[in-house]
Amino acid sequence: MSRTALRICPLCEATCGLTLTIGEEGRVTGARGDGDDVFSRGFICPKGASFGQVDADPDRLRQPWVRRGGRLEPASWDEAFAAVEAGLAPLLAEHGPRATAVFLGNPNVHTMAGGLYPPLLLGALRTPNLFTASTLDQMPKHVSSGLLYGDANAVPVPDLDRTDHLLIIGANPLDSGGSLCTAPDFPGRLRALRRRGGRLTVVDPRRTRTAEAADRHLAIRPGTDALLLFALVQVVFAEDLVAPGAVGEHLTGVDEVRRLAADFPPEAVAGACDLPAEEIRTLAHELAAAPRAVVYGRIGSTTVEFGTLTSWLVDVLNALTGNLDRPGGAMFPLSATARAPRPPRPGKGFALGRWRSRVGGHPEAKGELPAAALAEEIETPGEGRVRALIVIAGNPVLSAPDGDRLDRALAGLDFMVSVDPYLNETSRHAHVLLPPPPPGQSPHFDFAFNAFAVRNQVRYSRPALPLEAGRLSEAEILARLVLCVSGRGGADPAAVDAMAIDAALGKAVADPQSPVHGRDRGELAAHLTGVDGAERRLDLMLRLGPYGDGFGADPEGLTLAKVLAHPHGIDLGPLRPRLPGLLKTRSGTVELCPEPLAAETERLRRTLESRADGLLLVGRRHLRSNNSWMHNIPALVGGSNRCTLQVHPKDAARLGVADGALVRVKGDGGELEVEAEVTDAVRTGVVSLPHGWGHDRPGTRMSVAAAHPGVNVNQLIDGSRLDPLSGTAVLNGCPVQLTVVAPSA
Numbered sequence: 014m015s016r017t018a019l020r021i022c023p024l025c026e027a028t029c030g031l032t033l034t035i036g037e038e039g040r041v042t043g044a045r046g047d048g049d050d051v052f053s054r055g056f057i058c059p060k061g062a063s064f065g066q067v068d069a070d071p072d073r074l075r076q077p078w079v080r081r082g083g084r085l086e087p088a089s090w091d092e093a094f095a096a097v098e099a100g101l102a103p104l105l106a107e108h109g110p111r112a113t114a115v116f117l118g119n120p121n122v123h124t125m126a127g128g129l130y131p132p133l134l135l136g137a138l139r140t141p142n143l144f145t146a147s148t149l150d151q152m153p154k155h156v157s158s159g160l161l162y163g164d165a166n167a168v169p170v171p172d173l174d175r176t177d178h179l180l181i182i183g184a185n186p187l188d189s190g191g192s193l194c195t196a197p198d199f200p201g202r203l204r205a206l207r208r209r210g211g212r213l214t215v216v217d218p219r220r221t222r223t224a225e226a227a228d229r230h231l232a233i234r235p236g237t238d239a240l241l242l243f244a245l246v247q248v249v250f251a252e253d254l255v256a257p258g259a260v261g262e263h264l265t266g267v268d269e270v271r272r273l274a275a276d277f278p279p280e281a282v283a284g285a286c287d288l289p290a291e292e293i294r295t296l297a298h299e300l301a302a303a304p305r306a307v308v309y310g311r312i313g314s315t316t317v318e319f320g321t322l323t324s325w326l327v328d329v330l331n332a333l334t335g336n337l338d339r340p341g342g343a344m345f346p347l348s349a350t351a352r353a354p355r356p357p358r359p360g361k362g363f364a365l366g367r368w369r370s371r372v373g374g375h376p377e378a379k380g381e382l383p384a385a386a387l388a389e390e391i392e393t394p395g396e397g398r399v400r401a402l403i404v405i406a407g408n409p410v411l412s413a414p415d416g417d418r419l420d421r422a423l424a425g426l427d428f429m430v431s432v433d434p435y436l437n438e439t440s441r442h443a444h445v446l447l448p449p450p451p452p453g454q455s456p457h458f459d460f461a462f463n464a465f466a467v468r469n470q471v472r473y474s475r476p477a478l479p480l481e482a483g484r485l486s487e488a489e490i491l492a493r494l495v496l497c498v499s500g501r502g503g504a505d506p507a508a509v510d511a512m513a514i515d516a517a518l519g520k521a522v523a524d525p526q527s528p529v530h531g532r533d534r535g536e537l538a539a540h541l542t543g544v545d546g547a548e549r550r551l552d553l554m555l556r557l558g559p560y561g562d563g564f565g566a567d568p569e570g571l572t573l574a575k576v577l578a579h580p581h582g583i584d585l586g587p588l589r590p591r592l593p594g595l596l597k598t599r600s601g602t603v604e605l606c607p608e609p610l611a612a613e614t615e616r617l618r619r620t621l622e623s624r625a626d627g628l629l630l631v632g633r634r635h636l637r638s639n640n641s642w643m644h645n646i647p648a649l650v651g652g653s654n655r656c657t658l659q660v661h662p663k664d665a666a667r668l669g670v671a672d673g674a675l676v677r678v679k680g681d682g683g684e685l686e687v688e689a690e691v692t693d694a695v696r697t698g699v700v701s702l703p704h705g706w707g708h709d710r711p712g713t714r715m716s717v718a719a720a721h722p723g724v725n726v727n728q729l730i731d732g733s734r735l736d737p738l739s740g741t742a743v744l745n746g747c748p749v750q751l752t753v754v755a756p757s758a
């Protein structure tokens with residue numbers, strides 16, 4: 014008999030509720046949208062529908078691998094953890110924590126274990142060398158939020174379901190599922206916007222599926238969005254359209270922003286952006302006039318030369334038009350595991366550059382160093398060289414600029430651990446490879462994405478399938494890693510959770526604002542339910558969170574048991590205004606014109622004078638892909654080659670490139686050969702190549718991916734070009750040159 018099980022989809026940020034079919038043989042044989050899910054209401058996309066194939070991919074590793082005499086060989090878990098301790102201990106003893114680094118990849122925000130254990134690992138390891146996918150992604154938004162609100166994690170999201178005008182800058186949610194805006198069924202929500210008379214404007218150098226669904230598409234020249242946004246801000250000031258509304262009393266720095274914007278009227282930026290000044294002006298009028306409007310920027314606004322400046326201007330524009338922190342505007346979600354809100358008071362503010370990277374001198378941001386600087390930290394000899402690396406759920410050889418260099422650097426490490434289900438371009442360098450179970454055998458809670466969700470809600474999935482014999486949960490793998498780096502490899506991994514619980518309760522009982530102030534932490538710990546440490550920690554967070562039962566203080570409040578009793582989730586209502594309570598700036602205000610951004614504005618102004626012509630490279634995403642790791646799923650890679658270089662027909666004619674030609678692309682970081690796809694979906698002067706491809710390295714085990722490897726776009730990208738405030742790699746708007754190699758690929 015087959016049965017069904019509910020499972021939140023971990024394959025993109027939309028967090029759709031799925032109903033999995035479990036066949037008699039104990040495998041996921043089907044997946045459909047859960048019509049009763051309180052948030053996703055039955056929505057599903059082709060990736061979610063392929064959950065069964067993703068889960069049962071025969072290339073997923075089932076046991077640990079340990080390098081012996083240069084070769085990776087299967088090993089038992091005990092042997093693997095012993096090898097981790099034996100590999101790390103002497104390096105730590107001789108060189109200290111600075112000789113170690115951690116790379117955390119994207120799926121850490123898509124697994125429950127990835128939310129719970131990496132902070133403990135970093136706490137135990139105490140290395141200044143933390144690298145994550147964030148500096149290939151959204152770090153500019155964190156820095157902007159840190160400077161504006163004093164809290165790098167306070168990222169406002171577009172209140173999609175209530176807005177009247179949505180301006181999307183550099184995002185393509187119809188293919189990506191949405192990002193820093195968790196909204197299952199983005200397409201339906203955009204249709205609803207237009208059905209209620211709202212408008213959608215998309216700014217993107219490509220005519221994406223999202224742009225096609227819009228009222229207006231502005232095909233901007235890549236990398237110039239900060240100029241466009243400044244022009245919108247300038248019009249709002251110049252035409253007296255500033256109307257911040259209720260947040261007005263919490264804003265400081267408005268006049269400074271006015272002064273900065275004065276240099277960027279639409280006429281001054283139109284040439285650089287390659288957009289008509291009139292159109293920019295009209296857009297500003299519309300945004301200001303809409304009862305509720307919101308500007309939302311993603312990858313195309315962050316992984317660019319002025320990423321932090323652009324991210325900041327998005328919020329500035331929302332604030333000036335009265336759309337920050339109000340329904341239909343940009344709002345701050347309040348997730349069930351967030352810290353419960355406190356009465357407003359000035360905070361400690363946000364500091365950048367508390368330490369710097371050893372080789373490049375890059376300032377840390379939010380405790381991280383630029384992912385693009387990992388290779389040089391491993392390669393460059395001297396005191397503090399990175400000799401050991403722990404990679405959890407990351408594939409930086411493909412995801413970061415100049416993977417060939419990182420590939421060589423990884424091969425030179427004294428010791429490397431990968432926690433990854435695949436033997437891939439990065440993990441093939443590991444000395445110990447620890448594979449977590451597939452998602453069907455793992456529990457799921459969205460610690461990360463509930464904090465970016467367009468509706469407050471809470472959902473938890475227990476594993477749909479029991480752990481296969483011989484497997485460890487990812488929670489146990491990571492807990493044991495924590496023990497290994499503390500030199501206690503033999504200890505019971507449950508001790509790690511027990512310590513985390515004890516520490517969290519210790520803080521809570523000492524906090525006069527907490528509902529458990531003054532109570533006994535041992536007594537509280539005894540109330541926690543859950544089948545393992547990870548669940549007990551979830552119970553703790555729920556109970557002390559903003560909707561929690563406070564360990565009995567509010568009997569109606571959330572507990573793990575209550576969430577489990579609602580398998581389709583509990584709706585916690587629409588987003589509500591949260592200012593000024595969430596501010597942690599020193600002034601206790603929204604500091605609209607932070608000094609580092611004023612300085613960046615000066616740098617931006619200088620770009621108005623110089624403009625290089627020539628082709629600019631941008632990325633793109635495909636609905637059936639996800640970064641580098643879903644190219645091994647037959648259901649998701651069938652059909653025509655997707656790793657093509659898109660070229661506009663006019664550029665193609667000028668360069669003699671025919672559709673299907675093999676072209677050589679040369680960028681500041683390197684060159685490669687790829688098939689050209691001539692299409693007017695990209696604007697003139699722009700070419701587009703997706704990332705996450707290039708599965709042609711030896712020593713991997715991803716047989717489907719290797720059969721159609723594609724090329725690694727990041728080989729073209731110069732890893733030394735960073736958004737300076739956030740250390741984020743410039744992955745979009747990179748100059749390239751094209752030559753034809755052969756009339757057909």
Ligand SMILES: Nc1nc2c(c(=O)[nH]1)N[C@H]1C(S)=C(S)[C@@H](COP(=O)(O)OP(=O)(O)OC[C@H]3O[C@@H](n4cnc5c(=O)[nH]c(N)nc54)[C@H](O)[C@@H]3O)O[C@H]1N2
Nearest residue numbers: 118119146149150406407408409412432632640641642704
């Ligand atoms: N040129 C260019 N480059 C880009 C981007 C771009 O737009 N253009 N996008 C950037 C962005 S936004 C991001 S987030 C990064 C992503 O960068 P990475 O996180 O380095 O890359 P992924 O391809 O997501 O790799 C995820 C790894 O996690 C593994 N994995 C999958 N599921 C699990 C699991 O459950 N547990 C564990 N432990 N591991 C798992 C996969 O096998 C894979 O090795 O790439 C960036 N790179």
Ligand SMILES: Nc1nc2c(c(=O)[nH]1)N[C@H]1C(S)=C(S)[C@@H](COP(=O)(O)OP(=O)(O)OC[C@H]3O[C@@H](n4cnc5c(=O)[nH]c(N)nc54)[C@H](O)[C@@H]3O)O[C@H]1N2
Nearest residue numbers: 183185189192235236311312313634635636638639640745
């Ligand atoms: N199907 C699928 N879904 C995914 C992923 C995936 O790889 N595949 N990856 C996941 C991850 S890790 C992330 S971070 C999110 C990202 O989610 P999104 O940000 O929505 O991702 P993209 O589809 O890359 O959209 C970025 C858009 O920016 C445009 N762009 C490039 N340069 C510029 C520029 O200078 N200015 C402007 N205005 N636009 C520009 C590109 O043409 C592209 O259409 O998607 C997530 N979801």
Ligand code: SF4
Nearest residue numbers: 022025028029058061
């Ligand atoms: S949209 Fe995202 S979360 Fe929803 S089914 Fe598709 S991959 Fe899964």
Ligand SMILES: [Mo]
Nearest residue numbers: 119146150151
């Ligand atoms: Mo990402």
